[in-house]
Amino acid sequence: MTGPVQISTETNKCLHCNDKIAEGEVYCCQACELLYKVSHDWNFKSQLQQQSKKINKYKYLDQPNFEKLYRVHDEQKSFLIYANGMECSSCVHLIEKLPEFYSEIVEARVQFSNSTVYVSLTEAGSLSQVMGLIEELGYKPKILKAGESVIKQHQLENRKMLMRIGVAGAAAGNMMLYVIPIYSGLKGDLAETFNWICFFLFLPILFYSAVPFYRGAWNSLKHKVISVDLPITIALWFGFVVSTFNLVTKQPEVYFDSTASFMFFILLARYLLKKVQQYYLFQPDFQDLITNEKIERVTLNGTEIITADEIKVGDFLMIHNQESIPADGVLETEQCHLDLSLLTGESLPQRTFKGMNVFAGTKVFSDSILFEVKKVGAETHLGQLLHKLKASSDVKTKFALLTDRLSQYLIAIVLLIAIGFFAIYAQYSFQEALNRSLALIVLACPCALAFGTPLAQGLALRKAKKNGIIIKNPSVFEKILTVQNLFFDKTGTLTEGQLRFTQSFPGDLTNEEKQIILGLENISYHPIAQNLRMQWNDILPAQIKRAKENVSEGVEGYFNDDFYQLKSSSVSNDRGLMQVEFIKNYKRIAYLYFSDQIRHDSVETVEILKNRFQQVNILSGDRSSEVAVIAKKVNLPPQQTYIGYSAEQKEKLILSTSRSCMIGDGSNDALALQAADVGIAVKGSTDLSLAHADVYLTESGLKPILKLLSFAEKTQRTIKANIAISLIYNSIGGMLALTGFISPMLAAILMPISSLFLILSTLWGLR
């Protein structure tokens, strides 16, 4: 069979998966297109198979030192690859077809939830070709280091948690079977036997399933942090002790089954929350900031390719265009353009000359450069910044959540009432007093605190993600509502962070001129060139002959025998506004102006936020007058505009302000984002700030902040409603327990009903 076969004649369905698509399209996505071609067009498949034999840019991965670094198992040639761009089931099928395209692949297994592929190869297999193939299929592959894999760690945590839940569920379920006859009136030896069976079934819960709570309770005692684990542990052990005591003394109040099902519910809710958190937080992009994992070392015997770990002080390294510098050092090349945005937030490349320092994490924006390594790893500027970030994350004060604060009072109150009741009632009947006060403690453990809150948080996190807001920590919901001072970064947050062409002088450019400009810029990686390509994407670039980029000056080339140049103007260019000269045959014919535009929704959003928060400020590293212009545009007075703050100064200011929220994007905001009670990184943020913010907006603009606020309100409302319901429920239950109205049977029925009620109220609250 050759050539695609037309199966479906319907125009608005994807040829491969029958999903609905826009008019005029054939496939819904690239994966479907490739899958269709692969299964219907043998030529295409053999093309891909040929492709896999070619040498590609990942060739270096076949060197033994790289292979060793990335191997998942020692004995087997298997690797974990992150394939960016997986979206639908077709992607899974396509990638799992890898063995068909490259015969040395034994197995390719996709884990869709975190976009990773586990690939195992035969001994003769080549990793570089696997990477090349994945790229050929339209994904951005990135190989993950086995050792620091977050996936593995999450996997183990999840398995442990699941096993604990399984054991608790089985024990609780079986117990219920044995207590049914007792509740129906069974008395005597048989009832006692059944209760003893329950006792033994309870032991696995006590000594296995509930272990994480003991750890949490112990930590909360040790660090004097309030946590809901403590009352859970108390309730669990009281339930066990009371029941065992009554069992031995042949009293009817035995609560094993209720306590067991209670534990089961709590474990379930915790698991859900954890799962949601892990699911959305896995981002291998967060893990390393040096994008190129291969490094060219220049020695007397030529060049060799090494891993980042092998760099030594005194090495001469060759770094190519668009790659990151992996260590601090001194430039050996005459001059170059470096993108320092990771360190300074500066969006325009900086000219650097021979002998000047270059820093790890900066990106090269010109032809290859050579530099001598002076500092590596943790001693580099970037390494120190990372160290500082880590250190400050350790001391960041723990925020006591509403539920945690409440639980502390609740334990105190319940214990006091129980003791008081016991003291008074013991004069009448010691046994009865003990029974009733212990029953109170068991019954009064508030379910809302224990599992209503994690359930609500888990659902809210999931919902926020669907709306393009990734929240790393559910405490954000509560914290953001207490925030009083809002700080906005300027470049990239209030503004687009990109230099866009705004106007030309003396007049508008003709179409031909635009074509020539675009043609000239085509060879350049300068941000201005990239933005122009985006902005003028409907204009065809002209064919420029002998186009050349001069690092210090600009681009030049010939078109129709005329010599054209684009020069960044030597006239003073304020940051945020850039002037470029367009020169024909050494005669200037136009000035082009580029400036950083304010985001379309900034003014509106800031206006709304001003009414909500006590103070809205601009906190910018920019020194230019541009900050004041933007401040004026969003109607903020000068005393609320902080100009020219370095990363450390920003952090200091945030730390000295209570209840602060920082909204930023650049790496120079990372410290501040972490220091703030709530750090929000907007779309397009650098990796460094993403990694240290609490919230990440995946939709551009500032509008999502408003959405985040309304989510937070909704979640808090639901949590408060849950707490109110369960407090009322528990106080009524407690009263009945004290007055002796609650029989064990009633208690056993009431417990699950209250849990069910809470689940329903949570679902309704976050609908």
Add this chain to the structure above:
Amino acid sequence: MNILILVIPMSIALGAGFVFAFLWATNKGQFDDLETPALRILSDDFIKKEKGMNERTPSGK
């Protein structure tokens, strides 16, 4: 009612058996990824079949 002496240990043994089966499956990674298998089953397996039989022998097509 004497039958209970036999039935109760049996039921507990049965329950314990399932618990251990669950623990074993969890440890083997059965529940690590609950999403991809659901997508995988939708795969058009007419090509997989010819391959699936002799997975380890490298074949051209």
